[in-house]
Amino acid sequence: MPQPTPPRSPSLPRRLRIIGAASGVGAQDHECEHGPVAFHRSQAWHELEHHPLIDWGETLYAPDRPGLSPLERIAQLCARLADAVAQARAAGEFPLVLGGDHSVAIGTWSGVARTAGEPLGLLWIDAHMDSHTPETTHSGAIHGMPLACLLGRGDKRLLGFGLPGRQLLAAHTVVLGPRSYETEEAELLQRLGVRVIGAEEIAAKGFAAAFAEAVAIVAAAPHGFGLTLDLDAFDPRLVPGVGSPEPDGLGTWEVIEGLRALARAPGLLALEIVEYNPDRDRGGVTADLIADLIAAVAPPGRARG
Numbered sequence: 001m002p003q004p005t006p007p008r009s010p011s012l013p014r015r016l017r018i019i020g021a022a023s024g025v026g027a028q029d030h031e032c033e034h035g036p037v038a039f040h041r042s043q044a045w046h047e048l049e050h051h052p053l054i055d056w057g058e059t060l061y062a063p064d065r066p067g068l069s070p071l072e073r074i075a076q077l078c079a080r081l082a083d084a085v086a087q088a089r090a091a092g093e094f095p096l097v098l099g100g101d102h103s104v105a106i107g108t109w110s111g112v113a114r115t116a117g118e119p120l121g122l123l124w125i126d127a128h129m130d131s132h133t134p135e136t137t138h139s140g141a142i143h144g145m146p147l148a149c150l151l152g153r154g155d156k157r158l159l160g161f162g163l164p165g166r167q168l169l170a171a172h173t174v175v176l177g178p179r180s181y182e183t184e185e186a187e188l189l190q191r192l193g194v195r196v197i198g199a200e201e202i203a204a205k206g207f208a209a210a211f212a213e214a215v216a217i218v219a220a221a222p223h224g225f226g227l228t229l230d231l232d233a234f235d236p237r238l239v240p241g242v243g244s245p246e247p248d249g250l251g252t253w254e255v256i257e258g259l260r261a262l263a264r265a266p267g268l269l270a271l272e273i274v275e276y277n278p279d280r281d282r283g284g285v286t287a288d289l290i291a292d293l294i295a296a297v298a299p300p301g302r303a304r305g
Contacts, residue, residue, distance in 0.1 A: 016298050017093040019084050020059030024243070025073050026103030026142035027275075032243040033062075035276030036098045042284060044291035053299050060084065074142055075157045078107030082161040085111030085270065096294060099274035101143040101243060102130055105228050109150050110162030112226055112270045119163065120269065121172030121221025122150070123214050125255070126230040127246040129178050129185040129196070136184035143243075143275075147175070148185075151192055170194050172221035174214040177202060177233045180246045199248065207250065211258045219265050227262065228272040229255075229293065231286065239289055241281030252289055259296035271297055 020036030036059050039045055048054060060080050062073040081097065085108055088095040097108045113120050124130070130147045133154050137144055142158075149158045151173070152166035159165070170192040179199035189196055195217055202210045218225040236245035238252055262268060273290055281287060 015093045016054045016096055016294070017057040017088045017091075018055065018096050018098055018294070019057050019081070019088065020098050021077065021081050021100035021104035021107070021274075022059055023062040023074065023077050023100045023104060025062045025070050025077075025101070026146075027101035027243050028139060028141050029243050029277065031279045032099065032101050032275050032277045034278055035100060038278035038281075039098060039276060039287050039290055042287040042291075044284060044287040048291045048294060051295075051298060054294065057088065058084065071142060071155060071157060074103050074106075078104065078110065078158065079161050081107030082111035082114065086114045086162075089115040089269070094297075095270040096297070097270070097272040097274075098290070099272070099276070102126070102228075102230055102274045103143045103146050104274060105130075105146040105272060106149050106158055107161060108228070108270065108272045109226060110160075110167050112162070112224075113167040114162035116223045116269065117163075118223040119166050119169045119221075120223060121218035121225030121267075122168050122174075123218045123225065123227045124173065124175045125177055125227065125233045125250075126175065127177060127179050127232040127249060128230070128244065129175055129181040129189060130230075131175075131185040131188050132182070133188070136182070136188070138182055147173075148188060151194070153188065169221055172218050172225065174217050176210065176214045177250055179248060202250075207254045207258075211254075215258075215262060215265070219267055221267070224267040224269040226268065226270045226272070227259075228274065230275050231273065231289075232275055234289075239286050241277050241279075241286030243275040243277045245280075252292075256292055256296050259293060263297040268297075 022036045024030035024033030062077040232242040235249035
């Protein structure tokens, strides 16, 4: 696989800190709220936690006080998550956020952008575009809006947790793998200049070539970049434990190999894995995949004694 050109930004820190974002408030199926806790209790995590340079930092929850609307709950969680991510980065750690529905991305990448001081590049791997605004949404689900919010479009209560306005550079943002979306989302991303590499294009050119192109675009961002991975990007026959499954999708090992290569890029600032629904997992295969994805970006290290 062609290697990306690294941007002029910090290299991958030695210690990887996992931050759980246990919220399903933004989704129509709320069961992904249990994803971080279920993974933390899984055999897959117990085998991974012996790595000396991987730590579980904390798990955050959406507040559930009387009178709070779903949007307000998400906004408060994202504000706390942005702070937690920024603190991990300030401590020289590599944040890995585990969700929860994809609305938590608003907090994750706002926190990273805050510490970078400038908008970022971002590789958004997903079966969906997640680029609706309140005016265009068909479902009202906020996990269909986070990318638009990070690009500075959306409800003002979900903006500005990191930098004023946008947290991402549209020209260095790529959506890889969408196969279920609405016209309004595609039109917004096109207007903003976001590169979309859909399922049909991936099938035509091959995943390795599509991934290499995406990485080249996001890694050229001057102040670093990140990767957010919605587990529904994968084929649900291989990865059943997801919040919003769609037919077909990506294979698992090709993405793991891509992550291994990406982890060597000096500009990679954080990783996010979202939409794990343990109620739909079968035999823990999705939890095992999450552990493999984490291991793919973890620094080398001997197991703890």
